[in-house]
Amino acid sequence: MELVPPPRPRLLPDPLDDPTWVSRLVSTHEMPLTGTLNEAQRAGRQCMWCPATAPVELRPLEGMEAGWPPRVCAACVEARTAKVETFILWVRHAAECEACEAGPRCAAAVPLAEAHATACETATGSRLVTCMACQAELSILNPGTVPRHWPGDAGSYFSYLHSPKCRSRSTGGGRLRALPPPHEHHGEGKPNPEGRS
Numbered sequence: 109m110e111l112v113p114p115p116r117p118r119l120l121p122d123p124l125d126d127p128t129w130v131s132r133l134v135s136t137h138e139m140p141l142t143g144t145l146n147e148a149q150r151a152g153r154q155c156m157w158c159p160a161t162a163p164v165e166l167r168p169l170e171g172m173e174a175g176w177p178p179r180v181c182a183a184c185v186e187a188r189t190a191k192v193e194t195f196i197l198w199v200r201h202a203a204e205c206e207a208c209e210a211g212p213r214c215a216a217a218v219p220l221a222e223a224h225a226t227a228c229e230t231a232t233g234s235r236l237v238t239c240m241a242c243q244a245e246l247s248i249l250n251p252g253t254v255p256r257h258w259p260g261d262a263g264s265y266f267s268y269l270h271s272p273k274c275r276s277r278s279t280g281g282g283r284l285r286a287l288p289p290p291h292e293h294h295g296e297g298k299p300n301p302e303g304r305s
Contacts, residue, residue, distance in 0.1 A: 130189060133196075135171040137266055138188040138231075145178065152177040157184040157231075187231035194224035195266055199255035211271030212251035225249050240267035241274040 140156055148154035154161045156169075156178040166179035198220040207214035213221060225235045225248035236245045237253065246253045246268060258265035 152179040155181040190227040
C-alpha cells in the first residue's frame, strides 16, 4: 500500500488578513536589544530605529505598553512592516515549494526574495541576513539563501538558512534566532545595494 503524505498545513495567514497580527510580529521580530539603544532612544526622544527626533512625531510601537519609553517614527514603522510582510510572503511560498526546498530558489520565488531584499535595505540599509545554523552573513539575493519559519513556545521565529545544505546543519551548532538585528539603522549610513556577503 502506498503511503500518501498529508497535505502541508497553511504555514502563516495572509499578512493582509490581520493587521494586528502583523503589528505584533513587527514588535516581536524588529525590536532592537535594549543595550543597542543610546540614551535618547531609551528615553523616547529619538526613534529607536533611526536618528529621527522632534519635530518628527514619535509614538509608542503598537503592541507595547504606552509607559515604555522608546518611541518610533511612522517611516520606520512602515519600513519594518514591509520587511516582515515580504518575509511572510516569501517563506510561505518556500514552505510549499518542492523546488525551493531542494534549492536553489525557483523562478516564482525570485521576485518574492527581491521584494524582501528591497524592504530589508529600506528598513536597515543592508540586504545581508544571518544564517541561523552557521551565523554566516548571507545576501538575500543569493539563490542559496532561503527563509525559514520556526514555531516555538514564545511564538514564531523568522530566520534564514543556506540551501541546499549549510555546512553547520549536521554539527548541532545551530540555534534559533529571530530576524537578525540591522547592520545600520534606517536612514543612517549608505545602503548596500549589492548585498554581498
